[in-house]
Amino acid sequence: MSSEPVNVNDFKELARLKLPKMYYDFYAGGAEDEHTLRENIQAFCRIMIRPRVLVDVSQIDMSTTILGHRISAPILVAPTAGHKLAFHEGELATARAAAAAKTIMILSYSSTCSIEEVASSCNAVRFFQLYIFKRRDISALLVQRAERFGYKAIVLTADTPRLGRREADIKNKMIAPPMKNLEGLMSIDVNSDQGSKLETYANETLDASLSWEVCPISCSDSFYFYFLSSLGIIFYHPQDIMWLRSTTSLPILIKGILTHEDATKAVEGGVDGIIVSNHGARQLDFAPATISVLEEVVHAVKGKIPVLLDGGVRRGTDVFKALALGAQAVLIGRPVLFGLAAKGEGGVRTVLEMLKNELEISMALSGCPCIKDITRSHVRTQHDKLPSML
Ligand SMILES: Cc1cc2nc3c(=O)[nH]c(=O)nc-3n(C[C@H](O)[C@H](O)[C@H](O)COP(=O)(O)O)c2cc1C
Numbered sequence: 001m002s003s004e005p006v007n008v009n010d011f012k013e014l015a016r017l018k019l020p021k022m023y024y025d026f027y028a029g030g031a032e033d034e035h036t037l038r039e040n041i042q043a044f045c046r047i048m049i050r051p052r053v054l055v056d057v058s059q060i061d062m063s064t065t066i067l068g069h070r071i072s073a074p075i076l077v078a079p080t081a082g083h084k085l086a087f088h089e090g091e092l093a094t095a096r097a098a099a100a101a102k103t104i105m106i107l108s109y110s111s112t113c114s115i116e117e118v119a120s121s122c123n124a125v126r127f128f129q130l131y132i133f134k135r136r137d138i139s140a141l142l143v144q145r146a147e148r149f150g151y152k153a154i155v156l157t158a159d160t161p162r163l164g165r166r167e168a169d170i171k172n173k174m175i176a177p178p179m180k181n182l183e184g185l186m187s188i189d190v191n192s193d194q195g196s197k198l199e200t201y202a203n204e205t206l207d208a209s210l211s212w213e214v215c216p217i218s219c220s221d222s223f224y225f226y227f228l229s230s231l232g233i234i235f236y237h238p239q240d241i242m243w244l245r246s247t248t249s250l251p252i253l254i255k256g257i258l259t260h261e262d263a264t265k266a267v268e269g270g271v272d273g274i275i276v277s278n279h280g281a282r283q284l285d286f287a288p289a290t291i292s293v294l295e296e297v298v299h300a301v302k303g304k305i306p307v308l309l310d311g312g313v314r315r316g317t318d319v320f321k322a323l324a325l326g327a328q329a330v331l332i333g334r335p336v337l338f339g340l341a342a343k344g345e346g347g348v349r350t351v352l353e354m355l356k357n358e359l360e361i362s363m364a365l366s367g368c369p370c371i372k373d374i375t376r377s378h379v380r381t382q383h384d385k386l387p388s389m390l
């Protein structure tokens, strides 16, 4: 491509030209037939915006607050593995770009720069994404390191009891990117010579028994516990989430929720936020497009905790649509990786700026000067029956 990129999608082609095929496929690919990968994008296209005119939009304020942290726009950096496969400075470059954009970066546990290196590289607000390993002591240690180094929340990814079948990675015999946080704790080498080594590594190490299973809350020394149980009232809590809580005082968000059933369990389980996500369509093919189930989750949550969304966000209008359907903010995954591969830190900055600029113009042209002005009535989904469609 000879000309400069003018939108986020242009970065994908630039990245393809720069990256070795194995890495490009790893970043771009989805699970199996990639039906959900396409749907994540196409479902946004089926939603129309209902603009209002003659609203004073001479000042647009995109700033918002997530878990008490003020950011310049509701667009966060999603946790993604292996940034050094894209650019030699890896997550340090991404973190600096997030700081420049005044937004939050969620660092993947499988980052190629460590929790500590990223913390000292910039003053972006950072969250830390976690998987729970069979070796729980290692997960607990990572959480404690993140907390000590100033990360502000733990994002527990719940959609990966096993790694999805990413067929390009299987064909390419994808190797696991070097995971700096695990140095000295766990080997990422696998014996197998077949298929995706990343998949083998993940399936050997991640704890697939993680569940919502509940146990009675253990506060046996509490007067209230005796009092309430004497009335037959007992509180039950999901024990795995309780375990995570016991390792940290940070807020916990659950990433990978797609149904009202799980959203309700998350609220009852006392988590601090939900990320509606299908892991960028890399796990279960034929999982629904995230934007198509956002409202279902938002209704179940009833405003008790923040709901965020990722998957297929490529335009400012996509951000606008997600906010109209009840998300507090969105996360972007691949656009950041493609920006990083194409132009390093500057590429990630440009990607974030492009989306912010597009959101700004979408708000202006829809008659929404502030984030809170974006409401459900600013979009029309295929399920809405409006007089204009009858
Ligand atoms: C190359 C790649 C690596 C990823 N690694 C992780 C990860 O380590 N942990 C995680 O929770 N999600 C991971 N994800 C999923 C993202 O956090 C996010 O859900 C997804 O990329 C959003 O969709 P989008 O790429 O269409 O924006 C990864 C996604 C990609 C593309």
Ligand SMILES: CCCCC(=O)C(=O)O
Pocket (backbone or CB within 6 Å): 081, 110, 198, 201, 202, 279, 282
């Ligand atoms: C075991 C590392 C998994 C990284 C990941 O979540 C992804 O590639 O989607």
